[in-house]
Amino acid sequence: MTAEIITIGDEILIGQIVDTNSAHIAQELNKIGISVHQITSIEDEHSHILTTLEEASKRADIVIITGGLGPTRDDVTKHVLCEYFDDVLVRNDEVLQHVEDLFRKIINTPISDLNREQAMVPSKAIVLHNKFGTAPGLWMKKDKTVFIAMPGVPFEMKTLMELEVIPKIVKEFKRPFIYHKTIRTYGLGESAIAQRLETWENNLPKAIKLAYLPDYGTVRLRLSGKGEDRELLKISIEGEFKKVYPLLEDILSNGLGEAEDISVSISKLLISKKQFLCFAESCTGGEIAARFTKIPGVSSCFKGGLVTYATHSKEDILKIPVGVIEKNSVVSAEVAEKMAENAKKIFKSDYALSTTGNAGPSKGDSDAEVGTVFIGLATPDRIFSKRFEFEGGREQIVEKSVNEAFKIILKELI
Amino acid sequence: MTAEIITIGDEILIGQIVDTNSAHIAQELNKIGISVHQITSIEDEHSHILTTLEEASKRADIVIITGGLGPTRDDVTKHVLCEYFDDVLVRNDEVLQHVEDLFRKIINTPISDLNREQAMVPSKAIVLHNKFGTAPGLWMKKDKTVFIAMPGVPFEMKTLMELEVIPKIVKEFKRPFIYHKTIRTYGLGESAIAQRLETWENNLPKAIKLAYLPDYGTVRLRLSGKGEDRELLKISIEGEFKKVYPLLEDILSNGLGEAEDISVSISKLLISKKQFLCFAESCTGGEIAARFTKIPGVSSCFKGGLVTYATHSKEDILKIPVGVIEKNSVVSAEVAEKMAENAKKIFKSDYALSTTGNAGPSKGDSDAEVGTVFIGLATPDRIFSKRFEFEGGREQIVEKSVNEAFKIILKELI
Numbered sequence: 001m002t003a004e005i006i007t008i009g010d011e012i013l014i015g016q017i018v019d020t021n022s023a024h025i026a027q028e029l030n031k032i033g034i035s036v037h038q039i040t041s042i043e044d045e046h047s048h049i050l051t052t053l054e055e056a057s058k059r060a061d062i063v064i065i066t067g068g069l070g071p072t073r074d075d076v077t078k079h080v081l082c083e084y085f086d087d088v089l090v091r092n093d094e095v096l097q098h099v100e101d102l103f104r105k106i107i108n109t110p111i112s113d114l115n116r117e118q119a120m121v122p123s124k125a126i127v128l129h130n131k132f133g134t135a136p137g138l139w140m141k142k143d144k145t146v147f148i149a150m151p152g153v154p155f156e157m158k159t160l161m162e163l164e165v166i167p168k169i170v171k172e173f174k175r176p177f178i179y180h181k182t183i184r185t186y187g188l189g190e191s192a193i194a195q196r197l198e199t200w201e202n203n204l205p206k207a208i209k210l211a212y213l214p215d216y217g218t219v220r221l222r223l224s225g226k227g228e229d230r231e232l233l234k235i236s237i238e239g240e241f242k243k244v245y246p247l248l249e250d251i252l253s254n255g256l257g258e259a260e261d262i263s264v265s266i267s268k269l270l271i272s273k274k275q276f277l278c279f280a281e282s283c284t285g286g287e288i289a290a291r292f293t294k295i296p297g298v299s300s301c302f303k304g305g306l307v308t309y310a311t312h313s314k315e316d317i318l319k320i321p322v323g324v325i326e327k328n329s330v331v332s333a334e335v336a337e338k339m340a341e342n343a344k345k346i347f348k349s350d351y352a353l354s355t356t357g358n359a360g361p362s363k364g365d366s367d368a369e370v371g372t373v374f375i376g377l378a379t380p381d382r383i384f385s386k387r388f389e390f391e392g393g394r395e396q397i398v399e400k401s402v403n404e405a406f407k408i409i410l411k412e413l414i
Numbered sequence: 415m416t417a418e419i420i421t422i423g424d425e426i427l428i429g430q431i432v433d434t435n436s437a438h439i440a441q442e443l444n445k446i447g448i449s450v451h452q453i454t455s456i457e458d459e460h461s462h463i464l465t466t467l468e469e470a471s472k473r474a475d476i477v478i479i480t481g482g483l484g485p486t487r488d489d490v491t492k493h494v495l496c497e498y499f500d501d502v503l504v505r506n507d508e509v510l511q512h513v514e515d516l517f518r519k520i521i522n523t524p525i526s527d528l529n530r531e532q533a534m535v536p537s538k539a540i541v542l543h544n545k546f547g548t549a550p551g552l553w554m555k556k557d558k559t560v561f562i563a564m565p566g567v568p569f570e571m572k573t574l575m576e577l578e579v580i581p582k583i584v585k586e587f588k589r590p591f592i593y594h595k596t597i598r599t600y601g602l603g604e605s606a607i608a609q610r611l612e613t614w615e616n617n618l619p620k621a622i623k624l625a626y627l628p629d630y631g632t633v634r635l636r637l638s639g640k641g642e643d644r645e646l647l648k649i650s651i652e653g654e655f656k657k658v659y660p661l662l663e664d665i666l667s668n669g670l671g672e673a674e675d676i677s678v679s680i681s682k683l684l685i686s687k688k689q690f691l692c693f694a695e696s697c698t699g700g701e702i703a704a705r706f707t708k709i710p711g712v713s714s715c716f717k718g719g720l721v722t723y724a725t726h727s728k729e730d731i732l733k734i735p736v737g738v739i740e741k742n743s744v745v746s747a748e749v750a751e752k753m754a755e756n757a758k759k760i761f762k763s764d765y766a767l768s769t770t771g772n773a774g775p776s777k778g779d780s781d782a783e784v785g786t787v788f789i790g791l792a793t794p795d796r797i798f799s800k801r802f803e804f805e806g807g808r809e810q811i812v813e814k815s816v817n818e819a820f821k822i823i824l825k826e827l828i
Binding site: 018020022023026027028038048052055070074110132159182188276286288289292298302303310312316317391393396 | 427428452455462488602604606695699706711721722731
């Protein structure tokens with residue numbers, strides 16, 4: 001059982017949007033035992049879509065297509081499907097009713113003929129109900145390959161996957177199981193880890209695949225396997241990890257290695273200690289808080305955060321004495337530490353992380369060079385800060401600052 | 415001149431990461447007049463990479479490959495390139511020196527033989543210096559197609575693109591110009607706009623392509639063209655937009671249509687009025703601030719933000735009276751409005767946006783259903799709030815809240 005994903009849309013090819021749909025679809029397929037072997041992104045262009053469908057059908061049992069189902073002229077997917085399946089568009093009354101209902105109840109603007117055309121579907125297609133949008137999903141079969149087309153709007157696609165596509169695939173195909181397990185290591189490079197693991201890696205069963213995923217000073221190791229017997233697969237992969245734990249003991253840190261994201265490790269440690277964290281952010285502009293609150297249930301260890309972007313906000317709200325800023329500059333170890341110290345008090349928290357720096361592109365309220373960032377941490381016992389000189393553009397400097405900040409608090413909690 | 419991008423890595427195919435590299439590469443190529451016609455993501459698997467290289471070479475002048483250049487065994491790109499080019503790996507002394515320098519100066523761990531192998535490159539390759547990493551970029555030519563391989567680590571790839579790949583392409587290829595221009599509309603659906611524009615769309619020159627990009631209640635219209643004469647191209651596309659402005663007058667709103675992101679429109683309006691904004695976020699957890707501060711120079715209109723996640727933070731820091739929370743529940747219009755009112759005072763700002771709601775997956779400090787969100791706004795003249803019931807998971811609820819919040823303030827500023 002193999003699948004391919006085809007995402008259609010000029011906006012992907014000119015880099016105007018990042019294709020996040022593919023990752024979501026791949027994850028959902030993996031959960032039900034289907035591997036994705038290729039993801040192809042192409043323009044809204046008739047002949048290129050047609051060729052891509054033909055090529056994919058030679059390799060895959062399931063081809064999932066997103067995009068190009070909208071009501072405007074640049075959307076051509078439905079017409080290409082008609083040509084590929086030698087089919088014609090016919091009106092589907094249920095879809096028409098749904099489109100009319102959506103316009104009356106939710107969209108609240110008059111319906112047009114163009115909207116009504118959303119109810120025209122290939123006659124050979126099984127229609128999949130799109131609860132939140134006007135373009136239905138389409139399920140079509142040619143020889144042994146199933147083609148599933150969905151709109152590219154992410155939340156419509158996600159709902160269609162959950163309510164229609166996955167249940168129908170589960171019903172119609174016998175599938176093996178896929179099992180992935182990832183552990184995270186800190187503080188050692190990819191190749192140093194590979195050297196430690198050489199003998200173990202050489203002896204891994206053929207059906208189990210190892211991958212190294214380096215990411216800002218942490219390296220994740222993933223074992224993947226596929227098989228008919230889920231329990232056996234799980235036992236086999238867990239068994240391999242058990243062999244490897246002793247070799248990585250010093251870089252795994254009490255069982256937290258499994259966490260997919262460093263913020264999850266931090267939240268687990270805090271919750272187990274019944275302690276709370278808060279943030280005082282300047283150059284990271286809320287990104288630390290935003291990333292930390294992505295974790296469901298984080299309210300059990302997170303008090304809140306302050307984004308003190310303007311210098312006077314640091315003075316007024318975080319109560320950083322004007323003298324400290326004037327004497328040391330707003331981008332300084334002293335200010336970072338004072339921010340952490342005061343945030344901890346204000347939020348009645350156990351820990352407080354702070355950032356102050358210049359993310360560029362030009363100099364801000366201080367003379368600090370672009371890329372200079374101080375990260376401060378207040379713990380129950382002490383207050384300290386670290387200075388960083390990050391390379392790269394604004395986005396990269398913020399991303400690196402967030403990662404380093406998380407690494408600093410994690411080290412303190414372990 | 416056409417290009418294709420091939421991204422290699424199992425982590426993309428299982429959906430563990432989103433492929434952001436392709437969008438960046440596509441953007442940079444577009445800037446120098448090169449269109450990307452296909453993006454293909456495949457596993458670290460020898461024969462599949464080989465086939466993909468062969469197919470891409472038939473269609474493209476430039477094939478850009480990322481991933482699979484690391485030092486561990488799951489990285490096979492270099493070996494596939496050797497097979498494809500009938501080549502062997504040879505040691506490159508400059509790369510070796512650079513790898514040794516990196517380990518001594520930055521990575522600060524002992525260098526291993528595996529690291530030294532990064533200096534082994536195909537003998538037919540031109541080596542591109544990777545300032546921040548150990549895997550060099552590779553530039554290889556077969557018949558009329560150039561293949562460029564880069565590591566998949568985003569900041570290494572971005573630096574290689576900027577300092578090596580783009581300058582070398584510019585030097586070696588004669589390229590046409592690509593011109594895109596996007597305008598943004600508010601308040602009317604894709605198909606209603608298409609009906610208004612029908613005659614104009616029918617009369618567009620063949621060389622100019624129109625795309626509709628719907629996105630949470632706003633629709634962007636993009637015109638794209640390609641040609642030898644940049645000025646002519648620009649004049650032609652600007653001219654087409656001039657014809658269309660009168661048809662969209664009511665939904666374009668004083669010249670802000672050009673902004674790529676709604677947050678940019680908001681910052682421009684604030685800066686032109688010399689006014690400031692601040693945020694008090696609960697369920698959005700800092701995401702509004704994080705997205706707003708992505709804009710360079712935003713300190714001219716942004717004071718700062720508060721993330722009051724825990725209920726007691728709303729009381730202690732935002733000074734929401736306990737009675738207001740007890741009487742109305744923490745997820746209520748009254749609390750949203752009080753948050754905005756008090757944040758505006760605390761930050762000495764002209765406007766304050768607030769959010770309180772339940773992003774799920776389970777109920778939090780209040781009885782509010784998952785998806786219920788109140789967004790409050792304090793302006794120089796008044797305070798109000800709007801209630802929303804969002805569908806979807808945690809991430810979608812936060813994303814929709816951020817978008818609605820931006821729409822509320824934008825409407826007020828226009």
